[in-house]
Amino acid sequence: MRALPYVVAAAIAAPLALHTPAAAAGASVSGAPTAFTTVASNVAARTDRRPTNGGVYDRRAGKTFISWGGRFEDNYVQEYDHRTGRWSAPVKVAGGGNDTHNYPTIVQAGDGHLLVFRGMHNRELWVARSPEPHSIAGTWTDTEIPEGLGATYPMVVKAANGDIVVFVRETAGDLDPRYPSDFRPMKYVRSTDGGRTWASAETLTGERWVIAPRDRPDNMNEIYIGQLRYEPAAPGRPERVGIVYTLAGGGPEGHLHDRYHKNVYHVYFSPADLRFRSASGVDLGVAVDDAEQERHLKVVDTPLQTVNPRSPDYIQLVGATLGGHLPFAVWMRLDAAGVVHTHVTVRTPLGWHDREVASGLRVRDMERVDPLTWRVYTTSSDPAVTAVATYTLTAGLLWRPEATIPTPRPVQRVEVVDGYRDPARVILTGASSARPADVADGDIYVAGAPPRPRG
Template identity: 55%
Template sequence: MRRLLCVLIAAGLVTPIPQAAAKPPEKTSFEVMTPASTVASRTDRRPNAGGIFDPVARKTFISWSGKAADTYVQAYDHRTGAWTAPKKIADGESDPHNYPTMLLAGDGHLLIFRGMHNTRTVISRAPRAHSLEGTWTDTEVPEGDAASYPMPVKTADGTLFLFYRETTNQVTPGANTDFRPMKYLVSRDNGRTWRNSVQLTGKQWAFGSLGRADHMDEVYVGQLRYLPSAGRIQFVYTLAGGGPAQHKHDVYHRNVHYLSFDVRTLHFFSAAGRDLGTQVDDAEQERYLKVAETPLELPGGLKSPDYILQVGTQRDGKPFVTWFQFDAAGSPRDFAGAWNGRDWEVREVANGLRLREIEQLNGGTWRVYGTRDGQPNIETFLLENGRVWKPETVITTPKPVQRVEMITGFRDPARILATGASSARDVSVADGDIYVAGTPHK
């Protein structure tokens, strides 16, 4: 039939009906809620586990740092469209590093994790399943001593992993102050008991380095991402340390690295699939894990990677990472590195943005959330397979934003949690807003 129609059109016996031009895709529209105003202090939280949707309760739960870095939680009821008032869960000891991260355990109880900056791991547990109500209990986990920057994951079978960075000289006198490797905790009983990576593998650390000539033996994980279908956790991280002439904490930054972890075997892998066993050392890190080589620079200096980086997967399952570093004028420059099966293809994709978080839309298409220093709003962009970048839309916020995090298992209109920027670095000042944004229901 199609061939006959083509013949008739060619003979002038049938006039083709003009086809309407394809309608361009509409830009995604976001609506912004403000669960709490002028309450947020400065925080160092990474884009990981700030909130979660509970399908049983039909509620979205969020956590954030208020005055003195104290931990607060709130709930959004998707049936009524109402937010609960902020509820204080625990003290933050006036340290912005003591940020909360949140998981919903397999028994339905919410858990809040805090690495009390170089000292201890504390877990707060909700007394009622699928609820914030009641008096939460705090438990110190001795297996997670000297911990900072907790990054929790719940796997498909309900196992809980909590990755953290150890400040080793707090538990091993004489260790250099810039030796700070990554370790992890594991619980198979919904967070009641834990074992650490040393107990599970017999290795001194999970990944990191010791004895580098440049003393860059601190790990800053920018983000981790759990891939349930692969049973893997992806990591992107940068290095810090005192530099060649000294042992000091976080004086210099350099380089971007990628790593994955098998939650069943506890083995680490490179992007090329090389099995690195249960501990990664510096020789392996340098040979197999490096995405980008950057100069030894002060944090915030020329070509210094920031503390926050993002990690995702391309359409074919290969990894990509994003990060920003600074130019000579102090302006962010934005990069993406995509693994092609042999090497990392790194390119500059934008400039002027602090990249905050990424969201997988479909296949290899990801939404990137970014902010500009001192300006309100969150700008979004589409990144295809870690290579092709294009602007998408703007999420309007009344004031500037300092952090953006995907809400785990989100249900719109509560898709992202955005912590408003405080006007001061001192956590005694808490005047940032708490925003939650998503696409409106039609």
């Protein structure tokens, strides 16, 4: 690793051209998804789902399970049988309460049962459980998790030992009027028995909230996690979860919800000891406050964005290269005219290094290609463009156009299937024609590399 600073310095010095979506047109690199399937038509509603927990591959059953939000944001699942090459019909597992925030997130418990979580916007956390393992067939149970009171934006992690941790954001003021509307911290619940029973972070650690800036003079006390990503144990370090987030709040206008956005932060969470650590290894304990995040976790210090457009954007991506030694974040900012600019910020031996790599793109999700390279899925900031463009990101620094996935209609969300097996690699949720969740006319697509010919 002594040569690492020289490798990084050379990469930083290399010229990186800005690319628009058109730059990717016609490009083709081996490994990019090209097989495309419409698995459900005219069913998808507008969704606020983050790029996490959209689907999972079950190696034992030889099936891929996906989830998506239909009319009224009702939660649906489908399965793909890799042996027969067939998709099932959609199965409704829970109601969505006609709110775009109440989207599904799916994980498979150690016993093979599928769990679909949804946060009932600012109120409750629920989990639907499949009646049989390794299958979506039958009548699912739907149960509230009381420890998740006030939950929105569930993000799920399964540790190596089978423990399931669900991070949610709590709207504290809706539960206790003593808290202002722009105090919305993060907390989690954990199950050690496959999702049957749950314990809160407060029960486990004594801390009700685990990422909780409070009483900031700029009123930026809301957390918007863009993405979290599980990293299995590697030589010299235990398993961990990378988290990237931004702040929101009332800014100079006082205690108002989501009026302004500011800054990007990165932190690691350890499922084994329930502690948080910075990218540089600083142990922050079982909860992070404002002083700690400002001193140890800030990736980029951005100006307080005016009301419209807000910046940074709600979605940020997190990853790492070289065995986790170079963590990075991919995030979007909007300028005063509303133009989207894509940034990559990587932790090098010289500190965090930020660079704008593209304009006119919305980053959606990404997948690891090799120890140095990731594939980033993007959509155009032009809502009329009907394609998903992929780019490769090497060492968190080199951004290059790769390929396009043409789609019949515009796409609003992209999620890489956990542990995917082609051809069911990524879920592309088509855009609906209107924002309310009672309008459901978008398509559900799945893309991946085509099956290899036999013989």
